[in-house]
Amino acid sequence: MKISTKFALVCSTAMLGTAAFGEAHSSYTIGITQNNVGVDSYQTTYEQAFIAAAEENDAVEVVVLDAGGDVARQIAQMEDLIQQEVDAIIIWPTNGEAVIPAVRKASQADIPVIVTNSNIAEQGFDFVASFSGPDNITQGARSAEIMCDRFKAQGIEGEAQIVQISGQPGYTTAIERAKGFEDRLPEVCPDVTLVETQPGDWNREKSQQVMEAFLVKYDDIDGVYAGDDNMGVGALNAAKAAGRAGDITFVGATNFAVGYEAMAAGEYWGSIYQSPVDDAEAALQTAIDVLDGKDVPFLNYFDTPKITQDNMDEFTKPVF
Template identity: 30%
Template sequence: MRNTSPRPGRRLRAAALACAAVLVAAGCAKSEENAAAPQPEGTQGAQVVATPTGTSGSTCSLEQFGGEKFDLKNAVVGFSQSEKEANPFRIAETQSIRDEAAKLGIDELRVTNAQSQFSKQITDVQQLIAQGAQLLVIAPLNSDGWEPVLQQAAEKKIPIITIDRKINAEPCKDYLTFIGSDFYEQGKRAADQMIEALGGKGKVAILLGAPGNNVTTERTNGFKDRVKEKAPDIEISFEQTGEFAREKGQQVTEQLIQSNPDINGIYAENDEMALGAVTALKGAGKEPGEIKIVSVDGTRSAVQAIVDGWIHAVVESNPRFGPLAFETAQKFLDGEPIPDTVIISDREYDSSNAESSLSQAY
């Protein structure tokens, strides 16, 4: 399958990480103080990233990993998407991979979609391996259960780059590196927004993401730890999974309103659940801003909901992995050591910048 995609035309918290900021697409690096400010026209796809060495401080080179160097442009590259592309994050993520492959002139990009079925994703990747994939970029549905794929890839020395979610395996042995957001930091930043919105006191509900992956765990722990540290008068009185889905987020919020009518805030671990919560609040006759909602993602619909007063703030989870994924792969093939974790930058949206930044949301 040839890639015929068209060729396309930030707030990083690097606390305690000794890392270098790297510009991988058009745009200019900004300081943390103004990182949430809108980007200039023409830089909507920009990524300012950091490349920390990870908690273990380990890196991986082609010599360590094994295998032969190959020309990325002439290689068979497989991309495995995990979820249905009804979610704006997934749409933007896949398009970023397609666009960057086209920009680089990579002829053989093979894209699969597991349709939110883990067994299908395993089969998808095994088929990509059988079809001769020399590089695999995987957006994992779950963090566990990858042993069959990892074993087959290791036998053929196929480097695997995982994006947006981690797999529970050993970097440089089972896979090359993980590229994604600092999900724990996202949770902390969401908590800061909620603390500000509630003045440090009140009752908060958490719409948990899907179980079984590191994103949900880290966004939850970051939020809870920050609330405990900075706002002990905020009580987390309700937690239930909304499975990262809008309809489920609406259903859970409808139950929440009935069981906890005195709730003051909702932390949704992605925008789709937050938008479902908005629908439930509207149905219950609530007014915009009556219950403060903070979420994570940065979709255009959620940023518009800030403009409309229904959502208080959104912490971005940047889905534009294409430039960074292929740059990391090329550095690896050129013999450069690759860190086991590469962090992409995430901005924030609130009432001060939502309207002016709407075009930069995805």
């Protein structure tokens, strides 16, 4: 097994990419272009798990690339992988719409594309072999249920006001988690009011600043929904500094170690449990299954259950 993180033809087996996928191969070269490994610990752990999974498979060679959050760089990486004639490409999109032409180009070159973690926009689905990752809309919906159940337990479901800190604008995961939450909340708690949404860009420091502004603007905030725990803990830190954390229910949509620790401390109520290791291993296996000609669902989701202070003992602390 060989791993490359450079723009280079990693091995002679990359030439096998000229054959139609689904044919039996003795080995595959699979390229991956990631979103932004340095932006948070989830993506860092994902990359480590992906490389570890590839190292355990003697029939797989991988080219591991990172776009650094730059759409233009990711498109260039897609084109480079096409030129290398890899057997399959896994993409964690920096932008669900902007990468579609590059995904189409790979499809036209008979290179199957697997989208991982965050799907591309629907108009690009015809060029994708499979999506592997979480169901972000379901995650958002489950977060709304966690929030609503908490308000009902507190007896404030008829008057509660909440704010939302969403992820990076234009990023499919951010869009879908917000949609899942916003669609589900009025179904389960019709009298709860979402007063404002602002992006936190998956960044804890920015989310803390967003929450500071919310606290100045609104005297009454009963809940905060954040697109992940990294942002949620940023909001928690702002509320703690203002002396208002005890009055607010904090709910995230991907449980990070900092969120788990804050839950254990009784400061953060709940989130959605999602493993970057499962995410990475599922993406690699999906690519292999597609190349092997197996019947792979277009939307290949793995489960992401609810986690709250009430059931957190059933889950291990996240490693990211």
